[in-house]
Amino acid sequence: MAEPRNILITGGTDGIGLKLAYTYANGGNNVVVTGRRSAEDVKGLLAVNITYIKADQAAPDEAANAIIRALAKLGWHHCDLAILNAGNGKAGDPLAENSRDLINRIDVNLTAPILISHALEELLMASANSKLVLIGSTSHRGASNFASYAASKAGLNGFARSLREEWRGRVNVQIIHPGPIATNMHDKAGFDPGIIKRIFLNPDFVARTIIRKIKKGRSPTSISFAARIIDYLTLRNWFSS
Amino acid sequence: MRVLITGAVEGLGRALCDQLLGNGHFVTAIDYNNEGLAELDQIWGDKISTIAADLSDRAELLNLLEKLKTDPPFDWVILNAGISATGRFEDIPANAYQKLLRINTEAPMIMAAGLAGSNMINKGGSIAFISSLSHATGYPGASVYCASKDAISAYAKSIRPACAKIGLHILTVYPGPVRTNHAERHAPKGADASKRMAPEVLAAHIVTALKGKKCRLYPGGVAKLSRVLGKLAPNTMSRLMRKIIYEKLGTTRF
Numbered sequence: 001m002a003e004p005r006n007i008l009i010t011g012g013t014d015g016i017g018l019k020l021a022y023t024y025a026n027g028g029n030n031v032v033v034t035g036r037r038s039a040e041d042v043k044g045l046l047a048v049n050i051t052y053i054k055a056d057q058a059a060p061d062e063a064a065n066a067i068i069r070a071l072a073k074l075g076w077h078h079c080d081l082a083i084l085n086a087g088n089g090k091a092g093d094p095l096a097e098n099s100r101d102l103i104n105r106i107d108v109n110l111t112a113p114i115l116i117s118h119a120l121e122e123l124l125m126a127s128a129n130s131k132l133v134l135i136g137s138t139s140h141r142g143a144s145n146f147a148s149y150a151a152s153k154a155g156l157n158g159f160a161r162s163l164r165e166e167w168r169g170r171v172n173v174q175i176i177h178p179g180p181i182a183t184n185m186h187d188k189a190g191f192d193p194g195i196i197k198r199i200f201l202n203p204d205f206v207a208r209t210i211i212r213k214i215k216k217g218r219s220p221t222s223i224s225f226a227a228r229i230i231d232y233l234t235l236r237n238w239f240s241s
Numbered sequence: 242m243r244v245l246i247t248g249a250v251e252g253l254g255r256a257l258c259d260q261l262l263g264n265g266h267f268v269t270a271i272d273y274n275n276e277g278l279a280e281l282d283q284i285w286g287d288k289i290s291t292i293a294a295d296l297s298d299r300a301e302l303l304n305l306l307e308k309l310k311t312d313p314p315f316d317w318v319i320l321n322a323g324i325s326a327t328g329r330f331e332d333i334p335a336n337a338y339q340k341l342l343r344i345n346t347e348a349p350m351i352m353a354a355g356l357a358g359s360n361m362i363n364k365g366g367s368i369a370f371i372s373s374l375s376h377a378t379g380y381p382g383a384s385v386y387c388a389s390k391d392a393i394s395a396y397a398k399s400i401r402p403a404c405a406k407i408g409l410h411i412l413t414v415y416p417g418p419v420r421t422n423h424a425e426r427h428a429p430k431g432a433d434a435s436k437r438m439a440p441e442v443l444a445a446h447i448v449t450a451l452k453g454k455k456c457r458l459y460p461g462g463v464a465k466l467s468r469v470l471g472k473l474a475p476n477t478m479s480r481l482m483r484k485i486i487y488e489k490l491g492t493t494r495f
Contacts, residue, residue: 142398158391
């Protein structure tokens with residue numbers, strides 16, 4: 001069996017992040033997840049082999065510092081894989097987004113992952129074969145119902161594109177853009193997709209595809225409805241599970 | 242016409258100011274540089290209204306919006322203020338990145354939504370966002386600057402339909418290097434300044450695009466060519482940018 005790897009996943013108490021955490025932890029890796037709730041509140045959600053760090057990305061610099069401090073306490077001298085997945089969104093008329101919404105969206109979805117990448121630099125460089133993975137969104141090309149969300153994800157895309165070149169040969173920087181996923185993010189965002197929800201991507205499929213794409217390491221890369229069809233055609237999920 | 246310009250004291254903002262004032266329009270000029278604003282006041286007198294505000298300070302930004310609400314509505318709003326940070330990503334302190342994202346991304350979003358959402362721009366008016374040619378090419382050595390400009394480009398595109406509904410037009414500008422102090426500070430060593438576009442020329446391109454209600458402006462031949470190449474071969478383009486910029490970067494600047 002391969003050496004256990006040190007894996008950090010932000011936003012790992014819900015949705016795709018949680019699924020990724022379980023998959024990597026069950027594979028025998030050292031998995032640390034972050035979230036904004038207190039450790040007490042997430043106790044029942046996480047398996048015993050997953051470590052939790054409270055880091056609220058609404059204050060990006062504090063979140064980055066909290067993560068680095070906690071990883072040092074855990075005795076991490078290197079990080080093999082960091083998946084920066086935490087993010088939030090809110091649907092609605094873009095001109096009705098007030099300054100608090102806009103500030104929060106940019107802080108949580110863009111500034112925080114940038115500052116966390118910045119803080120993780122030494123740990124990532126200390127691993128021979130490390131990967132920094134940013135979770136974007138297919139909405140990064142613009143979305144009239146999710147203006148600030150689309151902006152934050154476009155920012156991540158530009159960041160990943162440039163940093164990938166800077167860190168080439170040292171850390172594989174990758175951005176993965178999933179299409180709409182059937183997690184409770186849309187409920188949280190106050191958006192009822194109606195009948196369209198049927199074609200939303202299944203979270204298990206997305207988590208599986210993200211892991212496959214991380215192995216391949218290509219960037220940028222999207223997970224869309226077309227990928228779902230290919231997944232069926234390759235019979236991947238007929239034989240697994 | 243009444244025009245609002247942020248970052249009005251230097252560079253492109255100043256060129257836009259001078260051009261629009263010269264054409265007889267009224268300008269509200271925003272900048273953090275008090276002395277520069279005083280100089281504008283002295284030159285243009287009652288044709289200009291200057292307001293000092295540091296757009297990286299959230300409280301000042303919100304105060305500014307409240308202050309603007311007491312003015313008559315604008316016809317053009319040009320969200321031009323921006324800063325950069327160049328060098329290896331890991332060599333620049335985190336607080337410089339926070340400041341950059343506030344000025345380049347957060348402030349124009351808050352101003353656009355705040356002004357358009359409370360009828361402070363006349364029907365038929367325009368908002369101009371200044372993105373960057375890095376949107377087409379990537380920018381190793383300025384990855385957070387690139388992030389800030391990609392974000393504002395997607396934001397402009399996303400609010401376009403909602404703005405169209407209330408009669409507002411959105412222009413996004415993707416300038417390449419401009420002959421300003423900003424470019425001088427952040428360009429790699431030995432870069433040829435004469436190849437950069439003069440701010441007066443860029444300002445004229447922007448005024449024409451606003452009049453013509455264009456959605457996107459890639460000013461000049463280099464920008465147009467880079468846009469096409471960046472679309473056709475994005476990864477090759479970013480790698481080329483690494484060669485011509487990142488590997489030649491001198492001192493870290495932020």
